[in-house]
Amino acid sequence: MAEEPPLARAARLADVAELAGVSPATASRVLNGGHRGVREGNRQRVLDAAKRLGYTANLAAQTVARGRGRGVTLVAKGMPDDYANPVTAGVVSAAQRRGLPFTLISAGTEPADLVEAVNMARGNRPELLVLAGGRMADDATIPDLVDALQRYEDEGGRVVLITQTGLPFDTVSYANHQGGRDMATTLVDLGYRNFAVISGLKHGLTQRERTDGFIEGLAASGITLPADRVLIGQFDRDAAYAMTGELLRRPIEVDAIFAVNDAMALGVLTFLRDRGGTAPRIAVAGFDDIKALRDVTPALTTVHLPWESAADEALRMGLGPRSPEPQVSVIEGHVVVRESTPPLR
């Protein structure tokens, strides 16, 4: 067995400098600074020393010294899952693509938790703070949230919002209303007449816009959607599954269900399938076009949203030069008709 040093300290820049016979300043220039201003001999010596010592820059110390860290910190609820949370999934991979360290601060479900999470993220002093996740219409904590974000920008940090529309920061949002409307007209064109909507919490802006758009689209086609055809619940698959059961228990005729996101649509689809013989044949449409749809039958009709490019756009905005006025980029989707909504008759 080799001698085990009881507890070594991590090699510091000073150690590297000493071993290389140069000053810390020079070592720093070689290892980090973009400057070319170091003689080749020294340069090599420093590199060798660093390697020998297994030196890794202490990122925290760099952040303190420089006043700001590298990388992007995302504040979001829940997991960055392509299945359930494509928005944040897009941010993760956009950051990956740029080789930026990615930190996730996940917020709890209460509005106030969001503010707390933002403050936590501020503590990281990231280059870019991305806030994702739908806003609630009647959220009393909005002023606090804006205050925290504003402070971060004032401190020299950057902030980008995804999906959080209407706040005075650079924002990437989705054309939810338009998507809902297009979906409605598409379904009507296919011959459907009796609709139901499986939606998320009443005050969630995203689901509300999609729902409102859908209703408006129907209206444009001369169809009025009775209020009791809009079911409200959690914004997730399991809730949608349950809501579908509730819907079918009601003595109403429905030939097409619009779920405000794909995860929910999947819940609807699965419920319908689980009910098998009993359930009448009902068309289903979703919103988002998540990747997981590829392996689902029947193939789901949905509103395609270009997640990847949207997230990329967000990083482009946030990492690029600061603009005087908040920029807003609205990403448009388009309806993709697949098997879950076959033409009627």
Add this chain to the structure above:
Amino acid sequence: MAEEPPLARAARLADVAELAGVSPATASRVLNGGHRGVREGNRQRVLDAAKRLGYTANLAAQTVARGRGRGVTLVAKGMPDDYANPVTAGVVSAAQRRGLPFTLISAGTEPADLVEAVNMARGNRPELLVLAGGRMADDATIPDLVDALQRYEDEGGRVVLITQTGLPFDTVSYANHQGGRDMATTLVDLGYRNFAVISGLKHGLTQRERTDGFIEGLAASGITLPADRVLIGQFDRDAAYAMTGELLRRPIEVDAIFAVNDAMALGVLTFLRDRGGTAPRIAVAGFDDIKALRDVTPALTTVHLPWESAADEALRMGLGPRSPEPQVSVIEGHVVVRESTPPLR
């Protein structure tokens, strides 16, 4: 319009202390230290001042001063996606559950990239460095990897490996071999005799163990799997989709396909479905039991792995007291038979 301060600095602890009329030390004790040793009056004053100033602790500075940061840093390839990458998805939510900041350093696909990513992660000085992702059997960079990880432990950090078996660190791994074996005997019991395996890259240890286990299980039932029935490709859904096509083009009889993970099994299933009428009815089985399976038809037979508890176990190990010898925890799965492998005859 209000007066815009050109560029404010973030409030520092010293600012809070000054406004509260106490020393930085006291402010620190109130805002962070676990100590109760501060008089109530001062305590309140500090809290008020912090609020007034919108103070957020500079985490990087804390890390420097304390010598170690908070939170867990995960090194992994790709996205923490429940669909494609349940291992890392589990770590994300385990960290969330404990309220720990979670940082992801995503590694490239080359073995050397992993070492680089680990060194980057080291720079964060996290409480716990988790390394996930399967190891390659003939990986020449293993010594470098071990060296980097060892250094981190020597520096006082903690390391836990998930799936990276056989290295001298705390490890959580899966009973891949056993799962493969059990799947084989289960399928044989169901009446299947002509098998094919859709596997990942030859040198990937995870897929190899699963494949070997499967072959051994068949052997135990008196069935020999010809070598040409094991298809090798990327460890993902798209590759599996393609491989299935290749398999069916061959003039061999196959009545059951074992894919070494669910994502791949989904690719197989979808290919089979896309081929519709032409393809013979073939049973499909996977491995992992990812959540997305709930919405897929036919329901997929697979080896259930308790992801959540496995990741939780990993954090428990890594955050708990350091043990003299590396601990190894092997998580066992169990076969779940569903519709994709109906009893034959």
Add this chain to the structure above:
DNA sequence: GTGAAAGCGCTAACAC
């Protein structure tokens, strides 16, 4: 090109 030295914001002895 290179080094000395002052700081970045915070913590943790140690004294009072």
Add this chain to the structure above:
DNA sequence: GTGTTAGCGCTTTCAC
């Protein structure tokens, strides 16, 4: 209880 005082590891003027 509370304040003083050293650092923590790095960057970055500013001289030389």
